[in-house]
């Protein structure tokens with residue numbers, strides 16, 4: 001952020017905050033004009049994006065962050081001057097005057113922070129993927145079911161205009177029976193520079209990092225700044241590109257078609273391009289079988305980005321095509337768009353449609369729901385189903401075989 005943009009941003013935030021100084025209702029519930037007070041656990045790369053997003057929602061105040069890396073305290077203060085900082089997330093959950101908590105820690109700690117936040121009586125914005133494993137996903141869903149907390153999963157495409165357009169076309173009945181969905185996601189980096197790789201800063205030392213809290217029960221082989229920064233590359237912390245990116249697209253497809261859990265998963269691929277010691281594959285082909293006459297495929301590579309990412313919903317009466325990234329065959333220009341194309345054999349008079357709905361803020365949707373106690377756009381049930389689908393795929397890859405839902409649910413992961 002430049003100095004000017006930052007000043008404008010802070011001014012906006014101050015105005016937004018000042019407008020909402022009404023006292024809380026006696027019940028402790030949020031009134032329509034109350035300020036919503038929010039804290040965060042895990043203020044790294046994504047967390048700092050979310051800090052800016054939430055501070056920009058009118059009527060909110062960001063009060064505190066917890067992080068195990070001291071560097072994050074200064075970074076968070078650059079975004080929200082005066083914010084309280086803690087090195088133990090439990091101190092944030094102890095704060096009586098906060099209404100909600102945003103969790104943006106690495107995947108392998110999501111479940112702990114999810115369950116403890118709900119137990120502390122706070123509303124929750126939980127980054128995707130909801131959990132690192134299927135047993136954890138079950139535990140989080142159970143905790144959510146037993147509480148009345150408003151929980152938004154960080155699957156922001158569920159709030160997107162393209163999702164709203166596609167949902168409308170589905171409910172208008174112009175897509176027909178869908179038996180196949182194809183999806184893909186692709187990236188590339190300059191030679192010698194691996195996708196996702198972060199160089200640890202000089203201050204990333206054992207003194208400045210709460211390594212044991214980061215490990216969250218994983219075996220301790222001594223402080224490792226590379227693994228701390230690059231947790232995405234290792235199975236004990238991550239689910240690789242399946243839980244980093246497929247999850248957004250799979251949740252979108254599952255939400256659009258109201259899909260139950262997959263019946264089975266197949267995944268092939270390997271570490272073919274990023275030979276830098278990582279464990280998670282860079283090249284992936286997944287097929288998920290769903291019980292109601294449907295297969296969904298997802299393919300991904302980290303060494304070619306020509307086709308960006310997309311989803312094709314193939315129906316008997318029409319196709320929904322969502323694309324983003326380098327999709328224009330002539331110019332190679334990157335653009336997000338959603339289109340509907342009729343299947344002329346079944347809808348001879350049908351016309352093509354381009355979706356135009358705007359994309360509102362997913363974060364603002366959570367804050368609204370905290371006020372009106374409605375269910376947010378990316379609820380726990382979708383977080384749960386998409387997480388199970390992702391873990392089934394990874395399990396298939398790691399066991400080199402087809403995995404059924406029953407097998408996946410019975411599997412107890414080890415570190």
Ligand SMILES: NC(=O)c1ccc[n+]([C@@H]2O[C@H](COP(=O)([O-])OP(=O)(O)OC[C@H]3O[C@@H](n4cnc5c(N)ncnc54)[C@H](O)[C@@H]3O)[C@@H](O)[C@H]2O)c1
Nearest residue numbers: 042043044045046047067068069104105127128154213214
């Ligand atoms: N929705 C999206 O589009 C999107 C985009 C990027 C990342 N994410 C998700 O956000 C999460 C974080 O990703 P990131 O790239 O910001 O990672 P990151 O490593 O940059 O940040 C994680 C932060 O958590 C802190 N942390 C680690 N252990 C902790 C603990 N026990 N208690 C408190 N803090 C702890 C780290 O110090 C770090 O600051 C991941 O789940 C990722 O999948 C979502």
